[in-house]
Amino acid sequence: MTINKKTLVMALSVLSIVLIGVALYSKHNFSSRQPSVGSNYRSCDLDRNMNCDNNDLLIFNQYLLSALNTCRGDNGYNPITDFDANGCITMDDKNYFLQELKNN
Numbered sequence: 001m002t003i004n005k006k007t008l009v010m011a012l013s014v015l016s017i018v019l020i021g022v023a024l025y026s027k028h029n030f031s032s033r034q035p036s037v038g039s040n041y042r043s044c045d046l047d048r049n050m051n052c053d054n055n056d057l058l059i060f061n062q063y064l065l066s067a068l069n070t071c072r073g074d075n076g077y078n079p080i081t082d083f084d085a086n087g088c089i090t091m092d093d094k095n096y097f098l099q100e101l102k103n104n
Ligand SMILES: [Ca+2]
Pocket: 044, 045, 046, 047, 048, 049, 050, 051, 052, 053, 055, 056
């Protein structure tokens, strides 16, 4: 791929617009900043290190042990473990998790 000057200028303009937007956005939200769940992390990245790996599998297994066969509203229900979002924690959720892990 060849990058001509016009493309480069356009890319730089887009980049600066994005940067200004980000700057304005973070300034605007500075006082009311909240951690937004699942914004930059994949759902299989349970320890939030930007990677889906064996550590996440270990964490998932721990969650699963305490949450297996619970449904929304039950004691021990953990929505992080509900990968197919059907409101109950089953072995299906583990399969979904493993699939997501494999797609890493
Ligand atoms: Ca991880």
